[in-house]
Structures are given as C-alpha cells and as structure tokens.
Amino acid sequence: MNKDGSDASRPRSAKATRTGAAAKPGAVGQPGVATGPDAPAGRHAVAGRRMPSPKKCRALLEQYGLPAGIIDHSELVTEIAGFLAQNVAEHGSAIDVPRTVAGAFLHDIGKTPKAETDSRLQGLNHAEASARIVVWEGYPDLAPVVLRHMAGDVLDPSTAPVTLEEKIVHYADKVATRTFISLDDRFSDLCRRYPKYCPIFEQALPLVKKMEEEVLAAAGLSFQQLRQRFGYASRST
Numbered sequence: 493m494n495k496d497g498s499d500a501s502r503p504r505s506a507k508a509t510r511t512g513a514a515a516k517p518g519a520v521g522q523p524g525v526a527t528g529p530d531a532p533a534g535r536h537a538v539a540g541r542r543m544p545s546p547k548k549c550r551a552l553l554e555q556y557g558l559p560a561g562i563i564d565h566s567e568l569v570t571e572i573a574g575f576l577a578q579n580v581a582e583h584g585s586a587i588d589v590p591r592t593v594a595g596a597f598l599h600d601i602g603k604t605p606k607a608e609t610d611s612r613l614q615g616l617n618h619a620e621a622s623a624r625i626v627v628w629e630g631y632p633d634l635a636p637v638v639l640r641h642m643a644g645d646v647l648d649p650s651t652a653p654v655t656l657e658e659k660i661v662h663y664a665d666k667v668a669t670r671t672f673i674s675l676d677d678r679f680s681d682l683c684r685r686y687p688k689y690c691p692i693f694e695q696a697l698p699l700v701k702k703m704e705e706e707v708l709a710a711a712g713l714s715f716q717q718l719r720q721r722f723g724y725a726s727r728s729t
C-alpha cells in the first residue's frame with residue numbers, strides 16, 4: 493500500500509496456509525546449492541519445491557510493474573533475509589534459504605499496479621495479493637512466506653509468522669525501508685505516516701522485538717552485527 497514498500501495493517505480476507513521447512517541434504521548452507529543473484533532457477537529447487545532465482549524474482553517485479561522504490565526496498569529486504577537465513581543455517585537450525593530469499597524478494601509483489609484492474613486481486617490487501625500472485629506464477633510454497641509480513645500480523649495467532657522463513661521475511665521487512673533501520677525508528681516512522689494505525693503499531697512493536705530476539709538468536713548474531721553489515725540510517729534525526 494505504500495510507495496516506498498513499508499507496511500500498514502489491514503484486515504485479512506483469507507486464512508493463511510502454514511507450512512514448515514526442513515533442512516535436507518543439499519539444501520541450506522550445503523555445498524552445491526547456489527543462492528546468488530545469477531544462480532540458475534533449477535539450483536533453487538529444494539526437495540521438489542520450485543523456487544524462483546533472485547534474477548527471476550526481479551524479473552517478476554518488473555513484469556508486474558512495481559516502481560523502482562519498491563524494487564530497491566525488496567532487494568534490501570532480500571539481502572537482509574538472505575544473510576539472516578544463511579547464518580541460521582550455519583548456526584544449525586533447519587531453514588530453507590532459497591525459499592526465504594525468494595519470499596523476501598516477492599513479499600511486496602502484491603503492490604503491483606495491476607491490482608487496481610485485475611479482478612482476481614480485488615478486495616485483497618497487498619500481502620494477500622502477493623500470496624495469490626506467487627501461486628499463479630507457479631510457486632505455491634512461497635505463499636505463506638509472503639503472506640505474513642504486514643505490521644499487525646503478529647497480533648493475531650492466525651496471521652502471525654510461524655516458521656523461521658516467515659519470521660525472517662517479516663523481520664527483514666521491518667528493518668528495511670530503502671536503508672537499514674531499527675525497529676524503534678521504523679515503527680515511529682509508520683506511526684507518523686499512518687497515525688490511524690498507530691495503536692496497532694504500538695501493540696505490534698514489542699512482539700516484533702521478541703521476533704527480532706528469536707531470529708538473531710537463531711542466526712547467532714547481534715543487532716550490532718546486523719547494523720555493521722547493512723549500515724544504519726536513523727529516521728528519527
């Protein structure tokens with residue numbers, strides 16, 4: 493809903509599908525699995541799952557007419573999510589890195605201008621539209637990952653991120669505008685821009701902070717390390 497890729501909370505019209513991901517030989521962090529931007533799509537298939545490569549994800553965002561600002565935001569979310577997922581894998585937790593990366597790249601594809609005219613997307617919030625689009629593009633395993641990233645989703649157990657992949661995409665989206673940003677600054681910014689939803693953001697922030705602790709612990713990282721990796725721009729100054 494926002495041109496810079498940030499999120500407000502809106503009611504959902506559909507229930508999410510919950511799926512888990514398990515580490516398998518040849519999957520996350522294992523030799524022989526390419527996850528870079530130029531890796532061929534076939535190398536991203538894990539245990540029969542069809543996953544788009546980062547290059548294909550970018551092509552899809554362009555095909556669906558996403559503005560440059562949202563594509564830039566999506567690329568940063570992807571970088572952060574990929575870094576976290578790789579570290580989670582190396583730290584010993586089960587996670588599907590290609591699924592996390594592709595979900596991060598496509599989480600905002602539902603902000604496509606086509607949503608205004610495509611009857612199949614009418615009445616959906618942008619996360620629901622993202623989930624519908626990845627399904628009809630042939631990537632149904634990405635639907636739960638893109639579906640659970642809106643700021644208020646953590647407040648409802650039926651919409652809150654469940655798997656590490658979903659939590660990483662949700663968290664990475666919250667610490668990325670077009671630059672890396674802290675949760676406090678991000679939620680302050682959301683409140684300034686969407687005062688109507690500020691009570692929801694204020695309720696969500698402590699839960700997202702808990703998610704941050706969980707994700708960083710699983711990755712064996714501190715917030716300072718994440719900030720050093722991606723830089724820091726305070727929006728409150």
Ligand SMILES: [Fe+2]
Pocket residue numbers: 497498499565569599600665
């Ligand atoms: Fe986003």
